[in-house]
Amino acid sequence: xxxxxxxxxxxxxxxxxxxxxxxxxxxxxxxxxxxxxxxxxxxxxxxxxxxxxxxxxxxxxxxxxxxxxxxxxxxxxxxxxxxxxxxxxxxxxxxxxxxxxxxxxxxxxxxxxxxxxxxxxxxxxxxxxxxxxxxxxxxxxxxxxxxxxxxxxxxxxxxxxxxxxxxxxxxxxxxxxxxxxxxxxxxxxxxxxxxxxxxxxxxxxxxxxxxxxxxxxxxxxxxxxxxxxxxxxxxxxxxxxxxxxxxxxxxxxxxxxxxxxxxxxxxxxxxxxxxxxxxxxxxxxxxxxxxxxxxxxxxxxxxxxxxxxxxxxxxxxxxxxxxxxxxxxxxxxxxxxxxxxxxxxxxxxxxxxxxxxxxxxxxxxxxxxxxxxxxxxxxxxxxxxxxxxxxxxxxxxxxxxxxxxxxxxxxxxxxxxxxxxxxxxxxx
Amino acid sequence: xxxxxxxxxxxxxxxxxxxxxxxxxxxxxxxxxxxxxxxxxxxxxxxxxxxxxxxxxxxxxxxxxxxxxxxxxxxxxxxxxxxxxxxxxxxxxxxxxxxxxxxxxxxxxxxxxxxxxxxxxxxxxxxxxxxxxxxxxxxxxxxxxxxxxxxxxxxxxxxxxxxxxxxxxxxxxxxxxxxxxxxxxxxxxxxxxxxxxxxxxxxxxxxxxxxxxxxxxxxxxxxxxxxxxxxxxxxxxxxxxxxxxxxxxxxxxxxxxxxxxxxxxxxxxxxxxxxxxxxxxxxxxxxxx
Numbered sequence: 001x002x003x004x005x006x007x008x009x010x011x012x013x014x015x016x017x018x019x020x021x022x023x024x025x026x027x028x029x030x031x032x033x034x035x036x037x038x039x040x041x042x043x044x045x046x047x048x049x050x051x052x053x054x055x056x057x058x059x060x061x062x063x064x065x066x067x068x069x070x071x072x073x074x075x076x077x078x079x080x081x082x083x084x085x086x087x088x089x090x091x092x093x094x095x096x097x098x099x100x101x102x103x104x105x106x107x108x109x110x111x112x113x114x115x116x117x118x119x120x121x122x123x124x125x126x127x128x129x130x131x132x133x134x135x136x137x138x139x140x141x142x143x144x145x146x147x148x149x150x151x152x153x154x155x156x157x158x159x160x161x162x163x164x165x166x167x168x169x170x171x172x173x174x175x176x177x178x179x180x181x182x183x184x185x186x187x188x189x190x191x192x193x194x195x196x197x198x199x200x201x202x203x204x205x206x207x208x209x210x211x212x213x214x215x216x217x218x219x220x221x222x223x224x225x226x227x228x229x230x231x232x233x234x235x236x237x238x239x240x241x242x243x244x245x246x247x248x249x250x251x252x253x254x255x256x257x258x259x260x261x262x263x264x265x266x267x268x269x270x271x272x273x274x275x276x277x278x279x280x281x282x283x284x285x286x287x288x289x290x291x292x293x294x295x296x297x298x299x300x301x302x303x304x305x306x307x308x309x310x311x312x313x314x315x316x317x318x319x320x321x322x323x324x325x326x327x328x329x330x331x332x333x334x335x336x337x338x339x340x341x342x343x344x345x346x347x348x349x350x351x352x353x354x355x356x357x358x359x360x361x362x363x364x365x366x367x368x369x370x371x372x373x374x375x376x377x378x379x380x381x382x383x384x385x386x387x388x389x390x391x392x393x394x395x396x397x398x399x400x401x402x403x404x405x406x407x408x409x410x411x412x413x414x415x416x417x418x419x420x421x422x423x424x425x426x427x428x
Numbered sequence: 429x430x431x432x433x434x435x436x437x438x439x440x441x442x443x444x445x446x447x448x449x450x451x452x453x454x455x456x457x458x459x460x461x462x463x464x465x466x467x468x469x470x471x472x473x474x475x476x477x478x479x480x481x482x483x484x485x486x487x488x489x490x491x492x493x494x495x496x497x498x499x500x501x502x503x504x505x506x507x508x509x510x511x512x513x514x515x516x517x518x519x520x521x522x523x524x525x526x527x528x529x530x531x532x533x534x535x536x537x538x539x540x541x542x543x544x545x546x547x548x549x550x551x552x553x554x555x556x557x558x559x560x561x562x563x564x565x566x567x568x569x570x571x572x573x574x575x576x577x578x579x580x581x582x583x584x585x586x587x588x589x590x591x592x593x594x595x596x597x598x599x600x601x602x603x604x605x606x607x608x609x610x611x612x613x614x615x616x617x618x619x620x621x622x623x624x625x626x627x628x629x630x631x632x633x634x635x636x637x638x639x640x641x642x643x644x645x646x647x648x649x650x651x652x653x654x655x656x657x658x659x660x661x662x663x664x665x666x667x668x669x670x671x672x673x674x675x676x677x678x679x680x681x682x683x684x685x686x687x688x689x690x691x692x693x694x695x696x697x698x699x700x701x702x703x704x705x706x707x708x709x710x711x712x713x714x715x716x717x
Contacts, residue, residue, distance in 0.1 A: 236437055236681070239685070255548055256548040263556065266557055268559075285547075287549065
């Protein structure tokens, strides 16, 4: 798991002696009038990263860490923070174990070890805990991924978010649905919402139903089928979906159930105009694309996404691929963006003073990032006004990895064509 | 509520129930012979799925064709577990027999995690999308084959236990361990074979399930519990009871979606368990107490 690259940076005796020794020499050198050039290089600037590196979200957490680290390496390779004498960045690692209370104590430890800015933490629950802590300790907290609206609703001065909010996500889902149905002049009338019965699944699908009603689209939700997380068989659920006779399906899934659902829809010959995911995993992972083959074609998902056309993404992806033999996915790309935004603020602040960093963050206008969206600009709550979702559609392509295509917004699109209504699953 | 929908659910329930039955037959056999509850049962099934997955991906052999090889591999695994762990704990108090087997389950689950990673894997096999239609009723071919093979394997195990010498020895050891020892049966070896056979049945069930659901390392627990409910329903140690119990549970889970949200599926199975425990603790068909 890349252990050589990412080490736990607890301060041990040897490092302590080295650092203090070096500092001592530096102090001595400066007091005894040794020429400036011989002084020790500027102290590294420490960024604390708390991610769910173990526990059920470990796959994502490790990816997030790697995203953070890759951006730190990039900044350091390009001369560090120039306004601070080329000071290098150093990433301190914390592991939330996918639990809020652990996330908080890990963040606390990193701050004690000298982190001047915090980033992370993927889960909203952990973000709430760290946000409160950072407010107490007066340490700026730039969240790379965490979506719950209420994290930034408390008016915390030190909390900023690069990721999109749940409201932003749902707005995107309805906006793109409107766009697709209007441009293709095909309006589904009956819809079934399916979701896993965990906090995310219930919250996301419940929110989507509300937003859809407010949107004025003439789509009636005729049934909502909820099933437990980690289900192995959806045949009875799909029979129920079929009995509801929907025109379109809005699934909120988790990795694993997308495959069962699609195959069962095929077997039971459920006639649909298409499958439109308001925003959930289970549809765009390379394994899913490979296992489902033709059946996954034309599925549309509204999701925060990478911007594969950007130079930053291409460069970061190449580095990521080289270091970890995996493609830079959305989450890791947001983790990468988080550190770039911090480095940009540090550059303009020219200091590690928390209030100067916050002042710089408030003036952020950062366009050179690897994800779909406008320049990162923080509003008064600390939310990124440039954050956007993309609409992706799986389209036929001989190369498995190129099947997921951005179809909206226009300026990021990889394919001009949106296929809707889609051919029935068994007629492909 | 439309009639074809109900018929559809009943058929799906019966077909899934056959496979539940096969998983439970293994558990029931192990309990019947050794009086031990195999808490690693679901994980052994998952191992069966992975072996079958491996054979399919690496050699391109369909899970139905590699069924015997998968069962043999899991037989060896079961034989080994019995010889190395279970034989040593046979005389321990029941509570102390639970932990080593839970531990075996954890070891198997994490071995799978190490070997295949946490991803859900679901390769498309030749028949995994094939269906047969009778009017508006759909019959899933891979489910039907799984059902038929599950019944066949159960009957085969039944005949094996009744007719062959080894089968008779297993039954003798199950009936009266001391008596079996006295007439010269090597009970430890018979136990190994019985555990292996139970494991092979669940491994075969795993192979039959591969075309139907994605495999991931942590899915074992759910199936241990399902098998447990089925065995209690049919009667501990009663093989035919396990098969019928599987069918009942399959149909109950499937048709429950007519009246209840699907999130309550598990409530249905566990309610059945509680009712049986209260009113007929020996199970529908009786069994060992």
